[in-house]
Amino acid sequence: MIALEKRPQPSAFWSYAAPLVAVILTMIFGAALFAALGKPPLEALSKIFWEPLFGEFSFFYLPQLLVKGAPLVAIALGLSLGFKAGIWNIGAEGQYIIGAICGAAVALAMYPSEARWLVFPAMLIAGAFGGFAWAMIPGILRVKFGTNEILVSLMLVYVAEQLLASMALGAMKNPEGMGFPGSRNMSQMDAATSWISQSNGMHWGVVIALIAVIFAYILFARHILGFQIKLAGQAPRAAAFSGVNPARLILFCLGTSGALAGIAGLTEVSGPAGIVSIDFNVGYGFTAIIVAFLGRLHPVGILLAGGLMALTYIGGDIAQSSLGLPGAAIQVFQGFLLFALLAVDVLTNYRVRLVQRGAA
Amino acid sequence: MTDTLMTLDGLTKAYPGVVANSDVSFEIGKGEVHALLGENGAGKSTLVKTIYGLVKPDSGTMTLEDTPFAPAEPRAARAAGIAMVFQHFSLFEALDVAENVALGMENPPPLRDLAQRIKEVSETYGLPLDPSRIVGDLSAGERQRVEIIRCLLQDPKVLIMDEPTSVLTPQEVEILFETLRKLKAEGTAILYISHKLEEIRSLCDNATILRLGQVVATCDPRQTSAREMAELMVGGTLHVPEREAKVDGDVLMQINGLNAKSPAEFGTSLKDITLEIRAGDVIGIGGVAGNGQDELLGALSGEITTAAGQIFFGGRDIGHLPPDARRTLGICAAPEERMGHAAAPDMSLTENAALTARKRKGLTKNGFLNWGKARGFAEEVIERFDVRTPGPGNAARSLSGGNLQKFVIGREILQDPQVLVVNQPTWGVDASAAAAIRQALLDLAAKGAAVIVISQDLDELMEISDSFAALNEGRLSKPRPARGLTVEEIGLMLGGAHDMEVAHVD
Ligand SMILES: Nc1ncnc2c1ncn2[C@@H]1O[C@H](COP(=O)(O)OP(=O)(O)OP(=O)(O)O)[C@@H](O)[C@H]1O
Ligand SMILES: [Mg+2]
Numbered sequence: 001m002i003a004l005e006k007r008p009q010p011s012a013f014w015s016y017a018a019p020l021v022a023v024i025l026t027m028i029f030g031a032a033l034f035a036a037l038g039k040p041p042l043e044a045l046s047k048i049f050w051e052p053l054f055g056e057f058s059f060f061y062l063p064q065l066l067v068k069g070a071p072l073v074a075i076a077l078g079l080s081l082g083f084k085a086g087i088w089n090i091g092a093e094g095q096y097i098i099g100a101i102c103g104a105a106v107a108l109a110m111y112p113s114e115a116r117w118l119v120f121p122a123m124l125i126a127g128a129f130g131g132f133a134w135a136m137i138p139g140i141l142r143v144k145f146g147t148n149e150i151l152v153s154l155m156l157v158y159v160a161e162q163l164l165a166s167m168a169l170g171a172m173k174n175p176e177g178m179g180f181p182g183s184r185n186m187s188q189m190d191a192a193t194s195w196i197s198q199s200n201g202m203h204w205g206v207v208i209a210l211i212a213v214i215f216a217y218i219l220f221a222r223h224i225l226g227f228q229i230k231l232a233g234q235a236p237r238a239a240a241f242s243g244v245n246p247a248r249l250i251l252f253c254l255g256t257s258g259a260l261a262g263i264a265g266l267t268e269v270s271g272p273a274g275i276v277s278i279d280f281n282v283g284y285g286f287t288a289i290i291v292a293f294l295g296r297l298h299p300v301g302i303l304l305a306g307g308l309m310a311l312t313y314i315g316g317d318i319a320q321s322s323l324g325l326p327g328a329a330i331q332v333f334q335g336f337l338l339f340a341l342l343a344v345d346v347l348t349n350y351r352v353r354l355v356q357r358g359a360a
Numbered sequence: 361m362t363d364t365l366m367t368l369d370g371l372t373k374a375y376p377g378v379v380a381n382s383d384v385s386f387e388i389g390k391g392e393v394h395a396l397l398g399e400n401g402a403g404k405s406t407l408v409k410t411i412y413g414l415v416k417p418d419s420g421t422m423t424l425e426d427t428p429f430a431p432a433e434p435r436a437a438r439a440a441g442i443a444m445v446f447q448h449f450s451l452f453e454a455l456d457v458a459e460n461v462a463l464g465m466e467n468p469p470p471l472r473d474l475a476q477r478i479k480e481v482s483e484t485y486g487l488p489l490d491p492s493r494i495v496g497d498l499s500a501g502e503r504q505r506v507e508i509i510r511c512l513l514q515d516p517k518v519l520i521m522d523e524p525t526s527v528l529t530p531q532e533v534e535i536l537f538e539t540l541r542k543l544k545a546e547g548t549a550i551l552y553i554s555h556k557l558e559e560i561r562s563l564c565d566n567a568t569i570l571r572l573g574q575v576v577a578t579c580d581p582r583q584t585s586a587r588e589m590a591e592l593m594v595g596g597t598l599h600v601p602e603r604e605a606k607v608d609g610d611v612l613m614q615i616n617g618l619n620a621k622s623p624a625e626f627g628t629s630l631k632d633i634t635l636e637i638r639a640g641d642v643i644g645i646g647g648v649a650g651n652g653q654d655e656l657l658g659a660l661s662g663e664i665t666t667a668a669g670q671i672f673f674g675g676r677d678i679g680h681l682p683p684d685a686r687r688t689l690g691i692c693a694a695p696e697e698r699m700g701h702a703a704a705p706d707m708s709l710t711e712n713a714a715l716t717a718r719k720r721k722g723l724t725k726n727g728f729l730n731w732g733k734a735r736g737f738a739e740e741v742i743e744r745f746d747v748r749t750p751g752p753g754n755a756a757r758s759l760s761g762g763n764l765q766k767f768v769i770g771r772e773i774l775q776d777p778q779v780l781v782v783n784q785p786t787w788g789v790d791a792s793a794a795a796a797i798r799q800a801l802l803d804l805a806a807k808g809a810a811v812i813v814i815s816q817d818l819d820e821l822m823e824i825s826d827s828f829a830a831l832n833e834g835r836l837s838k839p840r841p842a843r844g845l846t847v848e849e850i851g852l853m854l855g856g857a858h859d860m861e862v863a864h865v866d
Contacts, residue, residue, distance in 0.1 A: 005416070105693035222728050227714065240663050241695060242715045243684030353416070 003351040014348040019294065019301065022341035023308070029340070030333045039323050047322060048315030048333075061318075063201025063323030065310050070095070071264035073306035074209040075288035077216050082299040085229040087234070087253045091138065091153030093285025094160035095131035099262020100269035101160075101167055104276045106182060107192035108172055114289045119191040123266055124204075131262020132255050134160065139254035143247040146340040149254065161281070168278045187274035194271035205267030209306075212260060216299035218304030229253065261285060290338045309334070363390045365549045366411075366429070366518060371420035373406055377750035381417070381575040388518065393540065393550045395560045395581055397792040398570035399593050402515040403448055404553045407570070408665045410521045410552070412444045413437035424517075439466070441517030443596035445507045445524050447553075447761045447788060448699050453496030460495055461510045474773035480511050497624040502650055508536070512543075519543065519553045523761070523788050525559060526660050532648070534761035537563055555762070555790045557586035569593055569795025590791040599792065599797040601823065601863070609639025611780050613691070613812050614672040620659045628834040629650040630659060635829070635836060637779060637810045642801065644825030644842060645814045647854060652834040653783055654696065655816050660781045660812070661693035662686040673779070688719045690778030694785065695815075698761075702768040705757035709749065712756050713771060720775040737774070745770030745800070746793065761788040766797065773800050780804060783814040798824050818850060 030048075033039035052061035075092045080087050090097075104125040110119050138152035172183040186192045196202040220226035232239040232249055240246070264284065273280055293307050295301030316330035364390045369403055373381040380403040386395045396404045411422065413431030422429045424440055429439035434444075438850040458475045464467035469477070474669050475491035482489040487505045496501060504524060511519055519540075525533045540550055540563065552832040553558055560567060561581045569577040569592050577592045590598055618633040630652050637643065648654065658664040658669070662683035671679045673689055681689075695701045716736040718724045724733045726811045738752035745766045749759055756764055769785050785801065786794035806810050813832070817822050821828060822842060829839040837853045 123421045171654070223732070224718065224724050224729055225726050231704055231707070231715070234706050235700045237697075238704045238715060241661065241693075241701055243682060243687070244680050245682065281739060351429070 005308070005353050007351050008348055011348050012252060013101070014344075014357060015296065018344040018348055019296065019305070019341060022294075022337065022344045025340040025344065026333065026337045029336050033332065035331060037325065037329060039325055044319050044325060046325055047319040048312060048330075049107045050315075051318050052314045054150075061314050063199065064314050065307065066206050068313050069306045069310035070206040070209040071201070071268055071284045072291045072309055072324060073303055074212055074260045074264040075257070075285055076211075076291035076295065077212050078287050078307060079151045079288055079292045080216070080295070080302060081219075081229055082253035082257055083233075083292055084297050085232040085249055087250050087251055088150045088258050089135060089138070089153050089254055090150050090289065091135070091155075091157045091285070092288055093281060093283065094153070094157035095258040095261035096265035096268075096285045097157075097164050097261075097281050098134040098265070099127040099131035099159040100265030100273075100280060101164060101172075101276065102262070103127030103174060103266030104149035104167075104183060104186060104269050107186050107189065109272060109353055110191070111184065111189065114191050116191040120194075123270060124263065127262045127266025129262070130261040131258040131260070131265065133258070134250070135254045135258025135285065139251045141183065143250055149250075153254075155195035157285070164276070164280060165278050168276050168280070172276050174275075183276040185274040186270040187272070192270050194267040197273075200324075203267055204269040205264055205271065208263055208267065210303075213303050214234060215246075216302075220299065225252070239320045261288075286335075290334070293338060294341055308337075310322065312337070364388070364393045365390045365392075365425060368407075368411070369421050369423075371407065371410055371422070373403075373410060373415055373417050378467055378748075379411070379573045380647075381570075382572070382679045384420070384570070384575055386568045386575065386578070388549045388551060389538045390549055391544050391547045391562045392566060393552055394565035395567035396551060396570065397560070397567055397589060397593055398554045398791055400766065400788075401760040402593070402790075403573040404570060404783040405760060406573075408444065408551060408553065411437065411680070412516070412520060437465070438514060441515075442520065443511035443514045443516035443518070444520040445504070445511055447522040449503045449507060451495045451503055451506060452800055454494070455487060456492050456494050457506050458491040460506055461491075461513065464510050465513070477513060480508055481509050484780075485509075485512065485542075486535045487539070494625065494815065496622055497627055498650065508539075516548060518549045519555075520595060523555065525554060526557060534561065537777060537820075555788065557581075557589050557791060560589070561586060561859065571595060574798045586791075589639055593790065594792045599795050600801070601795050601802055601831055604675045609641070609808060609810075611636055612639050612674065613637040616670055616672070617664060618659060618670045620655060620666050620741075621665050622655045623658070623664060624654075627655060630655050631834045632836075633836045635839065637812065639762065639778075639808045639810055640805055642805045642811045642813060642824050642826050643823030643839060645831050645836070646816065646818055646828065646850065647813065647831035649696075649816060651831050653831060655834070656836075657693055657695055657781055657783045657814060660691065660779075661695075662691075678689060682856065684719055687716065687777075689774070690720075691779040691781070692716065692720075692772040692775050692777035692779070694783065696783035696787065696847075698768050698787075699757065700763050703764060704754040706755055708738075709736045709742065709747075709752040709759075709767060710735045711815075712767070713752070717733055717771060717775050720721050720777075737771075741767055741770040744774060762790055762793060765789050766793055769797050773804055776807075777809055778802075779810045779812070781812045781814070785813060785815065786817070794820075811830075828853070 031045055034044040052058060052065065079089055079092055103126050106123045106126040108120060111234060113119055133154060137156060138149040141147040141152055142149045161352055169181050174182060174184045187195060192247040194205060196205040228244045231242060232244050269276055269280060287309060291302060291305045295305035312334050319325045320327055320330060364387050364830040369385045371381050371384045384407055398404050398839065406415055410417050413434045413436055431438060444645050458471050458478055460476055461478060462471060466476060478491040487509060489505045489509060525536065530725055544550060552564055564581045567579050567581045568575055571593065615633055615635040618630055620630040628651055655664060659666055659678045662681055666679040668677055668679055673691060678686060699705050714723050714729060717737055721737050724778060735752050742749060742752060747763050747767045749763060767789055772780055789797060801811050813821060823841040827839040828845055830837045
């Protein structure tokens with residue numbers, strides 16, 4: 001019989017090896033899934049994992065990797081703060097939308113100003129503030145009234161989506177757009193675009209995501225706040241004894257993750273997306289939850305996980321168009337990644353032992 | 361009691377860096393109360409966890425009633441008739457007593473019947489307990505009763521008790537012993553771990569003494585003095601705490617009519633507590649657990665903030681200050697529950713050092729932690745308080761109970777507090793380490809700090825306190841000089857114990 005024995009200390013080896021093993025398991029599972037769908041499994045895998053990185057058209061796909069990875073990493077980093085402390089912000093998608101709307105509002109209001117030094121920073125601040133404020137709603141409700149932040153933040157996603165639709169069709173509609181739904185294209189405004197180099201996929205969201213990785217790393221490695229976040233998640237009573245103020249911690253974690261999601265939304269809308277449209281949001285805020293866990297809530301892990309996730313998106317698209325794999329199969333494949341990780345994760349804290357069934 | 365019920369033969373278990381048990385062999389007879397003695401970290405808990413199927417030995421065998429016994433998991437051990445009361449509670453705080461008991465059973469009866477059974481057993485054995493209370497709101501002593509009753513419901517052949525009395529008052533201990541003697545008369549074997557040697561002398565038939573994982577001696581506790589046993593355990597002579605002449609200091613802290621609601625639903629609120637704390641004072645506060653001890657410590661440490669005008673430190677009203685600010689002023693505390701309250705089990709000792717010491721030890725600068733310094737402080741605590749562990753990088757949960765206690769107390773004492781509040785400072789600590797902790801408390805007082813010791817161990821309080829007060833249902837009696845207090849006077853002050861009878865045993 002197989003038994004699990006709790007390890008006295010979490011295994012350092014497995015905490016690094018688990019994500020790798022999970023990826024390998026996912027590949028095996030994916031191969032089986034694709035084969036069952038009647039597609040050549042190895043070719044499908046190589047389309048997903050190899051083609052975007054090293055294939056003939058990688059010059060086209062690599063920039064996309066940055067574009068897709070940056071919002072995932074930025075949002076997941078923010079979420080990881082709360083997740084470590086046991087504070088569950090599930091509504092990053094909503095904060096992402098509101099950030100985009102607020103930032104775009106600034107850009108559109110200042111149009112056609114050409115003062116980039118003024119417009120873009122103001123957009124950044126507005127975007128961060130929008131996401132922050134949207135996340136403060138579940139934060140303050142939880143602190144003041146003990147509501148569940150999971151539900152509140154999630155439901156605010158739907159509110160944000162309605163708001164987005166009304167903006168795209170109403171207040172922010174391009175007056176010169178000939179009735180076309182959606183705002184003016186900000187990626188073409190020199191003062192407002194987040195692009196640094198479109199052909200390389202570089203925009204300010206990428207830069208900010210990378211800076212955020214460094215900050216988060218320092219926060220957890222050295223700063224008292226990172227320590228308190230970990231403590232509150234692991235042993236709430238000990239945290240209170242140590243002097244952690246739970247209300248402040250909740251507001252900090254939710255606020256920071258909201259602001260990061262807001263910035264991600266803003267840099268997306270003023271760059272890769274360009275316009276405020278009904279279907280502007282594509283679920284980064286939800287996928288980032290997977291990225292956060294896949295990266296083991298560790299900043300560097302999240303960076304790698306965000307890259308991996310972006311890869312499966314892009315590679316999935318390739319497989320979809322060139323092999324005719326159904327989109328749902330790609331989603332199952334991505335979902336399995338998280339599932340495999342959670343399963344393998346058990347090995348970090350437990351050791352598997354073969355034991356003979358209890359004699360007695 | 362001559363029939364052998366269980367034998368252990370050559371049990372060995374090594375952890376990284378330590379051999380917890382090395383070639384341990386002995387026998388336990390039917391109806392025998394067998395004591396397992398040894399210093400903190402000697403390997404007692406590891407040994408009984410092996411019997412209970414929680415730890416798999418590296419080598420060695422066991423037999424139970426002459427058949428080989430190698431439980432793969434606690435369930436198998438329980439099915440074979442082994443029951444265990446743990447040193448650290450294994451209860452779910454969010455569930456009530458009956459639900460917790462049900463969780464430990466193979467085929468739990470409907471909850472209502474179970475509640476009835478719990479009531480019966482608790483009455484038979486004189487361990488008052490309401491099955492519908494939420495465990496999170498119970499005191500340590502009451503949680504212990506849940507564990508004991510959970511075991512008794514199983515009708516065990518071998519009952520293992522890992523330091524069951526550490527958190528009980530003398531009256532409660534007497535009640536428990538009546539229970540155990542009754543079980544013994546019914547033929548149950550009891551494997552009993554305790555650091556309270558006088559208890560062992562009055563209860564146990566045989567004793568096996570472990571040191572560094574090995575059996576170093578066996579003795580008949582009824583024929584051996586407590587001091588002799590303690591010396592067998594440490595392999596040296598025992599030091600008795602002593603203090604220099606008491607200094608009469610200024611008032612450091614003043615508690616004036618303190619009222620505080622307990623944050624726990626069924627906790628005991630503090631009612632009108634008044635106490636003057638002077639430099640150099642050691643104030644002993646006795647009483648049965650669950651009478652406001654946790655709350656009193658919380659109100660002093662800052663975990664519970666209070667209305668203005670109730671707590672003053674150096675003339676300043678500090679009732680609203682959170683724990684960190686109070687530590688900065690010089691008020692440190694060590695709560696009773698070390699796992700999860702005083703220390704974070706999954707964090708390293710270095711991180712646990714930073715948990716409370718960052719302000720007074722200057723472990724942070726502009727909010728940035730200096731881990732090198734934290735590690736240095738953790739090493740200092742380990743060194744000065746003889747904490748047995750391979751090093752400060754080890755997780756708190758890998759320490760033996762007593763060693764973690766030494767670490768927690770040492771961490772506070774070495775911060776040089778002006779006022780130190782400790783709850784059950786020597787819970788689960790072996791005799792020589794307990795003496796060292798008491799000595800350290802006395803030394804701290806001799807340096808001019810005030811020490812408030814909350815404890816259920818009256819001997820401990822009498823040994824080190826200058827004045828004594830009793831906490832009963834959230835009220836504190838007027839402190840009296842401890843010297844010359846008689847047992848009867850203390851009993852009267854404790855008051856709360858009078859409604860407890862010794863178990864009725866037929
Ligand atoms: N899970 C573990 N991982 C690593 N080391 C452990 C583990 N459990 C116990 N140890 C070590 O094994 C030794 C024996 O520990 P054990 O808990 O058996 O001591 P004990 O005799 O019960 O002490 P105490 O009186 O303090 O409870 C100690 O050095 C302890 O640090
Ligand atoms: Mg022990």
